[in-house]
Structure formats: structure tokens, C-alpha cells
Amino acid sequence: MKWSGRFNGYSKEAFRKDIVAGCIVGIVAIPLGMAFAIASGVKPEYGLYTTIIAGILISLLGGSRFQIGGPTGAFIPILLAIVMQYGYENLLIAGFLGGIILVLMGVFKLGALIKFIPRPVTIGFTAGIAVTIFSGQIASFLGLQNMERHEYFYDSMKEIVLRLPSLNIYSILIASICLAALIVTPRVLPKVPGSLVGIILSTLVAVWLFPDKVATIGSAYGAIPASLPNIHGLDLSWDRITAMIQPALVIALLGSIESLLSAVVADGMGGSRHNSNRELIGQGIANIVTPFFGGIPATGAIARTATNIKNGAVSPMSGIIHGFFVLLIVILFAPYASAIPLASMAPILMMVAWNMSERKAFAALVKARTSDSIVLVLTFLLTVFTTLTIAVEVGLIVAVLLFIKRMSEMLTVRKVLPDFSSSKAKVSADIVSAEHDCPQCSIFTVEGPLFFGASQSFAAFSDWIESGHQLKSVILRMRNVPFMDTTGEAHLMDLIKRLQHLGVTVHVTSLRAQPRRLLTKTGGLQLIGEEHLFEHTGEAINAALSNLNKDHCLGCRHFAFRECAELCGVNPREAAYPSPTAKPASRMTRTVLKD
The missing domain is CATH 3.30.750.24 (STAS domain)
Incomplete structure (x- = not known):
């Protein structure tokens, strides 16, 4: 698919539709970008920078007509583990190297290989990531104080239990208001993003009724700058590259899976056909450039891509517009974001985890009681209790061994x-x-x-x-x-x-x-x-x-x-x-x- 081919017959009416779709997706992307960044252990503005830079480049250079790129929930456990183990600066290096790997995957036409990852493995680690995201927001929902971040699920749950006496009733109330808005808004106002309504409503309640009673973005991370950061270099020394190559491989693997899955969803909804290798190249370039602006790794976002299509997007221009729209909002309204309570972010991420959990497919595979059920449950448990790397490696090995066994019996x-x-x-x-x-x-x-x-x-x-x-x-x-x-x-x-x-x-x-x-x-x-x-x-x-x-x-x-x-x-x-x-x-x- 040639880049120009995606704009054949482009008209003023198509541009108008792309503006509407791009602005709506931008509104959805703003709270998600901040929430994903906070959950990944970095400042909220880095999520916004990723939404802007990566969002524009993925739409501009990728192989899908409707793909929307940016920070996603699937990356949260991986990025948090990297930040805790190596630090934020090394996370940028890992993202940069992951981008190079993605470009190489596209150049050598490895996009089709992603399709051979067994479905029980993808459902298993996706459900495991959802559990990790959901459990990681319990502390913010309850307003627990003096929480220490832990890399592993068991340690995190233990920390929550130890800090339960410090729960904040005001945080629970604010989080509940946001959660109610997330549930009610799609039913009453289906065209309005529930996350935006939830954040605005809960923030107003916190500011007017409970000032200084709950932790906010400003109190935890400082004010969000009303501009993009200056371009800064990365310390690409040989020692750092060798130390971050394994995390980079994980980022590239998950990024390729998520982006191509999202592109397939976009094909089904929009009646288009993506170029998987070009999509990997576009994703790779976006992840190479974004770290120089302080952004975190990005990939195709299924929910935002679906929102883009449902709101009438015609071409990749809607994704480009979505990035510039977020930039405009950052410039005009970034200082006001400091008043957003952290408790308002928790239900948004919990809802993301619930929607990405693949619960129906998970239950169907478990009920089938086949060898795929074993692969599914094993991958899920390893994702929750160890790391995604171990889960995918073991899941693939077990899936291959069971497949060989089935084939030998034939x-x-x-x-x-x-x-x-x-x-x-x-x-x-x-x-x-x-x-x-x-x-x-x-x-x-x-x-x-x-x-x-x-x-x-x-x-x-x-x-x-x-x-x-x-x-x-x-x-x-x-x-x-x-x-x-x-x-x-x-x-x-x-x-x-x-x-x-x-x-x-x-x-x-x-x-x-x-x-x-x-x-x-x-x-x-x-x-x-x-x-x-x-x-x-x-x-x-x-x-x-x-x-x-x-x-x-x-x-x-x-x-x-x-x-x-x-x-x-x-x-x-x-x-x-x-x-x-x-x-x-x-x-x-x-x-x-x-x-």
C-alpha cells in the first residue's frame, strides 16, 4: 500500500470528517496518555508527549489507514518493571532500541510471523496484563499513603494489605464518582468520552468540596509544562545498549503484536487492508524518535483506533490531527491538569483493564479443557506472578511441544x-x-x-x-x-x-x-x-x-x-x-x- 494511495480522491468533505474524528480521539487520548504514564512509573506529561509525537508519526508512516498510536495499557507492566529496575533514562534507551528492532522486523518482512503466535498465548498474557493493571490501581483508588512500588504481583498485593489502615475516604469517593461517570456516560451520552466526563466531574468535586484532601497530579509530580520539551540526546554507550537489549526485545515483541492486532481490528471495522511490514516500520520510526522528546514506548491502540473509525475517519489524516489536537490542548490547558486527583485516574485504568481482559475468550478456552487451556492458564499465571518475557517464552514452548505431540498422534x-x-x-x-x-x-x-x-x-x-x-x-x-x-x-x-x-x-x-x-x-x-x-x-x-x-x-x-x-x-x-x-x-x- 503506497502512502499516496491512502489519500486517493481525498476531498474537503473527507478532511472535515477526519478533523471531527481526530479531535474526538484526541479528547479520549489525553486522560489515557496521562494515566498510562503514571501507571508506568513516569510523569504524566511523558504520556502526553508520546501521544503527540508517536501518534503523528504512526499515522503518517504506518501501514494502516485508521491506526491510532500512542501509549497503551499493555505496556504498563513492562515499562513499570524497566523504570523500577533500570530508571527512566534507560527506559528511553530501551524504547529507542525497540524502535530499531521494529524497523528491522518490517524491513525483513517479519510482520506475517506475528500471526503464528498461538491465540491461547496472546489471550493469556493479555488477561494477565489486565490483572496487573487493575491490581496496580487499587492503592490509588483507596488513597493509600506511603505506598512503595514493587515489580511483582505478590509483593504489590502484600504492600496494599500492609497500607490498608491509611486508606482515604475522600479518595474512595472521588474514584467512585469517576467510575460512575465511566459506566453511565456511554449509556446516556454515547458520543461523549466517559473518561473525560469522569475526570472533569471528579476533579471539580475534589477542588470545590475536598480541597487538599486527596493527592493530585500536581502534588505528586508537579505542574505539567504547557509545551513540548526540548530535544535531548540519549546516552547510547555500549554498556547501556547491552544492558537494555533484552527489555528492548520485549518492547518490540509486544509492540508488534499489539499494533498488528489493532490493525486487523481496523481492517474489519473500516473495510481496509493494512500492510503489516510497513506498519512495523512506522511503529519503529515513531519509537525511535519519541524518546528524544522524553516519550515512552508506543504502539497501536485498539480502543482509540475503533473510536477513530466509529466517528467517521476517512484517512490517516485523522490520526495526525489527533496528535496536533493533543498538542494544542497541552499548550492551552496543561496547568489545569495539575488539579486532577490521582484517584480519578485509577478507575479509568481499571476500566481499560476490564475491557482488555479478553474474559469471554478466556472463559471459553478454559471450558474447552483442551491442551490450549493449559497453555492459556500457564501463560496467564506466569504473566501475573513473574514477567511477560517468561510468560511468553514458556507459553510458546509449551504450545509448540503440545502441538508436536498432537501432530505425532496424527x-x-x-x-x-x-x-x-x-x-x-x-x-x-x-x-x-x-x-x-x-x-x-x-x-x-x-x-x-x-x-x-x-x-x-x-x-x-x-x-x-x-x-x-x-x-x-x-x-x-x-x-x-x-x-x-x-x-x-x-x-x-x-x-x-x-x-x-x-x-x-x-x-x-x-x-x-x-x-x-x-x-x-x-x-x-x-x-x-x-x-x-x-x-x-x-x-x-x-x-x-x-x-x-x-x-x-x-x-x-x-x-x-x-x-x-x-x-x-x-x-x-x-x-x-x-x-x-x-x-x-x-x-x-x-x-x-x-x-
């Missing part, structure tokens, strides 16, 4: 024979029995991916197949093997070599494209021999029967093939062919690879 090998009750004599596993099973020629249908996860099962099959001492030919039907890796190829070749060493001829039928390409590269096809490759099972059977030991056929009464009567010297009318309901000889003859 690989089955069934011993089959032609079913003469069928008009086309198709092969069937149901007719194989102790009384109906050719001792010299075995046919096996292999189904499922033949890869490293199924190697143990295939090895068990290999050991069993060699137990047939009279075997002269083995036919492997491979039509239902869609994929083969080098481990699976090695086990297949090992089986063929062992059988060939015993004098058994191996025929392979219906080999699909990917396994054929791999066997060509590894020399496997040369080992099998082109003369032993067939498209149809009937052709392979004809070749195998020509290789039988005719002396062993004399006296045999299995009649596995139509040709058996003639080979045994019996009148075809006297040959007894089993019905499809014949009892199988054993579990192994029917399904070999379940062990």
Missing part, C-alpha cells in the same frame, strides 16, 4: 488389503485378519506428517515390519503424507535399507510433491529406485506379486489377492474371500503407530 500406519466386496476393489484395513493376510506381500497406508515428532512411533513400526520372515515385498501408500522433514526421511530410509538388506523389495505409491522434493535432494529416491515408484496401488501390487516365492503360495489359504487362487492351484470359485466385517488379527495389524 501419524498412523494401517495394514490394508484389497476389499473385493467393493466394486473397484479399494484397499481396506477392516478385512485384514489372522486368516486373511498375505505372508509375502504387505501393504501399508501411511497417514499424517512424517516428521521428528513422530520418529519414535515410526521406529516402532519399522521394528515390527521386519518380523515377517517370509516377506518378499512391502508397499507403502504415501498419498496421505503431506509433509516430511529430514528426521522423518532418515527413519523412512533406515526402514527401506533394513528391508532391502533382508531381501525385501519396497514399493512406494502416490508420493506427494513435498516429500518427493526432499527425497530427491537427499538421494532417497535413488535408494528406492524409480522402478519401484508408482502412482497407483494396483500397479505396485502387480509388481509385488511378480516377485513372490511361488513355492510358498502352494497350500496358502489366505487369498489376500485375486491372483492368489491361481498361485495356490485352487479353483477361483473355491477361494474364500473375507467379508468387510471380518475380525482383525490383532491391534498391530490394524493400527501400528498408536504406541
